[in-house]
Amino acid sequence: MQRPTIFVLNGPNLNLLGQREPEIYGSATLADIGAMLAERADQLGVTVDMRQSNHEGQLVDWLHEAQATGAKAVLLNAGAYTHTSIALLDAIRAISVPVIEVHLSDPATRETFRHHSYVALGAVDQVAGLGPQSYLVALDKAAAL
Ligand code: DQA
Secondary structure, eight states, X not given: OOOOXXXXXXXXXXXXXXXXXXXXXXXXXXHHHHHHHHHHHHHHTOEEEEEEOSOXXXXXXXXXXXXXXXXXXXXXXOGGGGGTOHHHHHHHHHOOSOEEEEESSOGGGSOGGGSOOTGGGTOSEEEESSTTHHHHHHHHHHHHO
């Protein structure tokens, strides 16, 4: 039988992880996180399909694709779109695939404009503030759904 697929969708500026504000986001690159996830996915018996885009509509299209292709779950680090995007919330609500919100930092302890999350209004769970470990914890949760 085919392994279940878990989409890992990353939003704006996350392509710059490793160089971007390392005092907040750490030194791991997105590729490093992808490698960690692939290893854990193997242990969990799932396949990870990890992507990054700086464009809101692309993230919407990928959420639709998760539904169309029968993905088991989506891990979504929507970056700053977390705090602004009703389109992403609508896409999350439009699909039946469970979405887990992920953040490297803990937006709740940062600037007040990061305290509100549209993604959280549609997501089944959230993992934040653990650096790259946030993705691993979220993957464990997604595999267990
Ligand atoms: C982030 C937190 C967001 O507030 C910020 O805009 C990001 C990264 C995180 O992973 O900590 O781009 O999603």
